[in-house]
Amino acid sequence: MAASLAGSRIREARLRAGMTQAALAKASGISPSYLNLIEHNRRRIGGRVLNAIAAALRTRPSDLAEGGSPTLIADLRAAVAEHPGAPADADTAEALAGRFPGWAEFVLMLNRQVRDQHAAIRALSDRLAHDPFLSETIHAMLSQITAIRSTAGILARIDDIPALQQRRFHHGIDAESVRLSEAAQALAEYLGAAAESPESAATAEEMLDHFLRRHGYHFDPIDREAETAAAFPAPVAAQRISGLVEDIMAAETADLPVAARSLVRAHLTAYAADAHAMPLRHFADAAARLGWNPQALAAEFGQGVPAVFRRLAVLRRPWIEAPSFGLIVVTASGYPLLRRPLPDFALPRHGNACPLWPLFQTFARPGVVLLERIEHDTGRPFVTLSHAAPRRPPALGEVPDPEAAMLIVAERESPFATAAAARPALAVGTSCRICTRGDCPARAQPQLLR
Amino acid sequence: MAPAIRGENVTQRVLIIEDEPNIADALRFLLTREGFDVAVENDGAKALDRLRDLAADVVILDVMLPNRSGFDILRDLRAGGGTAPPVLMLTAKGQAQDRLTAEALGVTAFMTKPFSNAEVVETVRGLAGA
Structure with missing residues (x-):
């Protein structure tokens, strides 16, 4: 009772x-x-x-x-029932919900997350084990490798092979290596396509990535609304923009799990705030006039450099001439909070970024915008602007919680190329696992394909 | 190379049931050099008849074959009773379940692709001498 x-x-x-x-x-x-x-x-x-x-x-x-709320009590009992043998008594759910409703909600939230993650793991595991294309392709590749290995072993170790047989072996190796290349290419394309497919998203972060990619990282209705905001009193404008965010949420995220919806909402809310503070056309004009200088833009709009970086990264549209900027924002531990990759500059999804990226240097120099030339391990040159700042102003005595952002632009279209030209290019990669720089002193993990 | 002898001056026969021609070709070459009389069959449906005709002393059997799987062939071979030859099964899957299935069906040896030439030759010599 x-x-x-x-x-x-x-x-x-x-x-x-x-x-x-x-x-x-x-x-x-x-x-x-x-x-x-x-x-x-x-x-x-x-x-x-x-x-x-x-x-x-x-x-x-x-x-x-x-x-406690009857729903909360019922949910707690259902959660306990999902874990037979758990040292929790369903009869005490009422006491927990009544006395500590916040903790009860927390237990339920953790239980939902565990359930979602189990489902994601099952889906991934199932995909690997039962995907017919993967299974067939890997089987074919192993057969081709077997043929090449056996034949090459014979050619390398046996001297008295009749000429006709030798030719057969050479032709065999040639044919199998072509088939192996084709199979490997098909596999790479398949995995690449799978990574692009929303159905393959297993985590909330991946779902946010798919959502952003599907929209090209920008939201025109929010930008249009933000441009007309000046015509309304501030509270009305804010309400209209937040109403648009809710419309997008309702139309496009109903099928997503709670955690992913929460990430999408946080992103859209931040986007809307940026759009409101730096309306698109006004920002584009100012960017061109101020030479794309983020500090000058921050001063012009009364915003922080991180917000200007975010706005620059979504500026290019069919009707707005602007360089294609990539952007990554990470915590002090390197965990990506926001990724806007470029077609030829992949950004890691789960941390473990190249430790030589200039953005990591900015944690030691918060507030400084660091301009660097870099050369990716693909050989392509880029120019980066990096900046670190506390995620929110720390209270007195509180340890700051910094984030660092790196704006990336191909050198050929960089408005900063001239300023950066005198600097030697830093040799970097995306992350150690996939970086091909064998002699890198900063390597922290072995290369995956070696 | 010492010839593989069956009884009094009879060369031992190996039947390779494998549909990948380049793997079959390499195995045939290697085992022929070892003194075995080697035949190749690439169609799963014809494998048992071929086996009976040849009276092979050792069978190398791939799992994935056109028309009939290696597991089905092994099952029928063992169900036939009598003195069925030892079977070395090859699979590109290598999953624990495949090995268990093969063992349950009475396989003599099991090897996953890609294998080394020396490994195959040693295993076949072992099976032929058994």
Whole structure:
């Protein structure tokens, strides 16, 4: 019974208020022994006594009287039932929901995440084990490798092979190596296509990536609305923009899990705020006029450099001439918070980025915009602008929680190429696993394909 | 190279049931040099008849074959009773389940692709001498 726990809540509220039982009893007009019975859930209370106790504790009677929400209790019981053998008693769900509703919600949230992640793992595992294309292709590749290995072994170790047989072996190796190349190419294309397919997204971050890629990383309706915002009073404009965010959420994210929806909403909200503060055409004109200088743009619009980086990364449209900027924003531990890759500059999804990227240097020099030339291990030259700043202003005595952002642009279309020209190019990659620079002193992991 | 002898001056026969011509060709060459009399069959449906006609002493059997799988051929071979020859099964899958299936069906030896030439030759010599 929910009401049976009112006593426990009264006791907790009294202790939080720093009152003795005697003091609360006196303030409520009841005897200390009666209050003692109430606090130990041995007396039901309501009406006048409850109101008096609540008034003495400066709280609402409902905060003391109401038990946990029936939905919360039912969800907790269902969650326990999903884990046979868990050392939790379904009968105490009511007590948890009633006394610690926040913790109860937290337990349910963790349970949902565990369930979602199990489903994602099962889906990935199932795909690897049962995907007919993968299975067939790998089988074919192993057969081709077997033929090449056996034949090459014979040619390398046996001298007296008849000429006709030798020719057969050479032709065999030639044919099998062509088939092997084709199979490997087909596999790479298949895996590449799978990575692009929304159905393959297994984590909330991947789902956000798919969502952003599908939209080309920009949201024209939000930008259009933001450009007309000046015509409305500020609260109305903000409401119209947030209404658009909700429209997109409702139309496009209904099928996504809660965690992915939350990431998409956070991204759209930040995008809308940027669009509102730096309306597209106005920003494009200013960018061209100020030589794409992020600090000058930040001053012009009264925004921070990180927001200007985000805006530059989505500026190019069919009707707006702007360089194609890539962008990555990472935490101090290197975890990517935002990725906007370029076609020829992949960005790692789960951290482990190249430690030589200039953006990591900026953590030691927050606030500085660092201009560097880099050469990717594909041989292509880029220019980067990097900047680190606290994610939010730290309170007094609080350790800052910095993030660093790196804006990337191909050198051939970089508006900063001249400024960067005098600098030697840093040799970098995407991440150690796929980087081909064999002699890199910063290598932290072996190359995957070696 | 010492000839592989069956009984009194009879060369031992190996039947390779494998549909990949370049693998079959390499195996045929290697085992012929070892003194075996080697035949190749690339159609799963014809494998059992070929086996009976040849009276092979050792069978090298691929799992994935056109028309009939290596597992089906092995099952029929063992179900036939009598003194069926030892079978070295080759698979490009190498999954634990394939090995268990092959063992349950009475395979004598099991090898995953890609294998080394020396490994195959040693195994076939071992099976022929068994």
